[in-house]
Amino acid sequence: METISFGTDGWRATLEEFTTPRVRMVGQAVATYLRDEGRDGTVAVGYDARETSRGFAEELARVLCANGFDVIVPERDRPTPLVAHAIVERDLLGGFAITASHNPPEYNGVKFIPDDGAPALPAVTDAIADRLAEPEPLPEDEHGTVEEVDLAAPHADAALERVDEITGSTDLSGLTVAYDAMHGSGRGTTDALLERAGASLELLRCERDPEFGGGAPEPAPENLETLIDLVTDDATDPDLGVANDGDADRLAIVTPERGYLDENLFFAALYDYLLEGDSGPAVRTVSTTFLIDRVADAHGEAVHEVPVGFKWVAQGIAEHDALVGGEESGGFTVRGHVREKDGVLMALLAAAMHAEEPLDERVDRLLEEHGTVVQNKISVACPDHEKARVLEDLEGEIPDAVAGTDVEDVNTADGFKLQLADGSWVLVRPSGTEPVLRVYAEATDEERVEALLEAGEELVEPLV
Incomplete structure (x- = not known):
């Protein structure tokens, strides 16, 4: 259970951690969550083109059916937005997408999309995380059904x-x-x-x-x-x-x-x-x-x-x-x-x-x-368990100026965004999908952006 954590967009991990038993636990957690919310009906389960995705989707479908929910699945791997659209169009309880998006093939992931078709907010993912458990099937005569449908048309x-x-x-x-x-x-x-x-x-x-x-x-x-x-x-x-x-x-x-x-x-x-x-x-x-x-x-x-x-x-x-x-x-x-x-x-x-x-x-x-706008970003390696500590330390290291320009404002909505007197900015925030801190910069030319990124990296690296 400690391995399963929902980041910026679901849970992603390498296949060493993203295993069938853990995927089944996520399926059970969502089934329990929906039942606790008094919901009854159909859930979509979509999946991407990875070698393991169809199998993981089938495991989720089995868990959901064993909990009394009906399930629809596409006839082949389909884009995640098609699952979101189907949830709204068909008035479903929600849906899963088995995908690691842009990550390399040794990764996979799962995201749950609620009944409004929008990504799940923390209140939902926290409720799911609190219910992670081994599957608890109902009697067979109470099981749901699985139907293969066309999500594309x-x-x-x-x-x-x-x-x-x-x-x-x-x-x-x-x-x-x-x-x-x-x-x-x-x-x-x-x-x-x-x-x-x-x-x-x-x-x-x-x-x-x-x-x-x-x-x-x-x-x-x-x-x-x-x-x-x-x-x-x-x-x-x-x-x-x-x-x-x-x-x-x-x-x-x-x-x-x-x-x-x-x-x-x-x-x-x-x-x-x-x-x-x-x-x-x-x-x-x-x-x-x-x-x-x-x-x-x-x-x-x-x-x-x-x-x-x-x-x-x-x-x-x-x-x-x-x-x-x-x-x-x-x-x-x-x-x-x-x-x-x-x-x-x-x-x-x-x-x-x-x-x-x-x-x-x-x-x-x-x-x-x-006016011209140029933006770029770099990554600084940082283990997931160190991210919070690094950001806490960074709060006490915010400089008065970056790359020779005064810091006018600090936005802490997501990490630290340093807004500078010349209209440029530098942002440091933790990635929600990879063990890195992201450093972003925006200015009017590439040379200035590179200087800001270098300054941001020099600010963060000693803290990692």
Whole structure:
């Protein structure tokens, strides 16, 4: 039980720790939690493309059925946002996703999504953690059933409808999109949605490979070199590149001029686009660019800053009826859709935006209007059990200035965000999924960002 802990987005661990008995304990904990809440009905259990994921999903289904709940499962690995959508569409009690998202193949994970389709808040995950126990089956005549269902078609219908509402018409005919599934669960889902909208496709890594080609299904620039070369080469056809992470809840965008489009810049372009036809605030995490705030100011809107973790973004969207919510790691959703990050929906919306006006042109215009923004991050190794102690020690080491610029404010919503007199900032926070501390920095040029990251690293490393 001590091994099982719910971080930023569920419990993830290497397969040495993420074992069948422990997964069954999580299933029993959720079954007990739902029963204690007086809930009765159906639970979804989805899973990603990892070698062990289907088996873990079947174990969860057995535990839930033995506790009297009916279970639906997809016919194959499918993106996590499809599970979240099914929960809301089918009025389910909640659902599981067996996934380690972007982590390497030696990891797996599980997240529980409550009945609102948004990531579970601590009140729920704490209640689940308190109920971890060996499975306690009911008599066989009280067991539930398992049904295999199609999660893709209903989600695709909803995504097309929502993007139609936003854009006026989702017609991607004439647009060629290069799609990189990174061997993950977006294959046959994201590309199928884009094709249904009329786009021509060039596919990369759209075959299932539980080892993800020997790497991690993380859509970072260094892992998307083939996609970037394809889209930026004048001799090739793609107008736009899209990639998903392993469970397709996040996305990366590649444009002809910029290559890899920084997620912060895409978020700003997305919000600016949405505000052309609608109104409302944005919700962003503490690690996401202030450029969102500048876009909001230009339109007379507000921005609400929340801790890192899409559960906080989703909560902020609900509290403020936000038009959009997102994070610098490529997770976004929009008003009128499920409050879970959705890399499938966003791939369609990004392509529709690009079909109307090239994303490079919109970003150029935003930067000309609001100023250049550069952001980067690094990781400092730190064992999970030391994170709290390091942050406690850091509180007493906050400097008056960083890289020669005065600290004007310290935001402690998630770690320590040092806001500097020149408008730049440095953030130090613990990762919720890896044994590291993250150091983020934002400024007006890369040289300044590197100086801030170096200063942040020098501040943290002696404390680890």
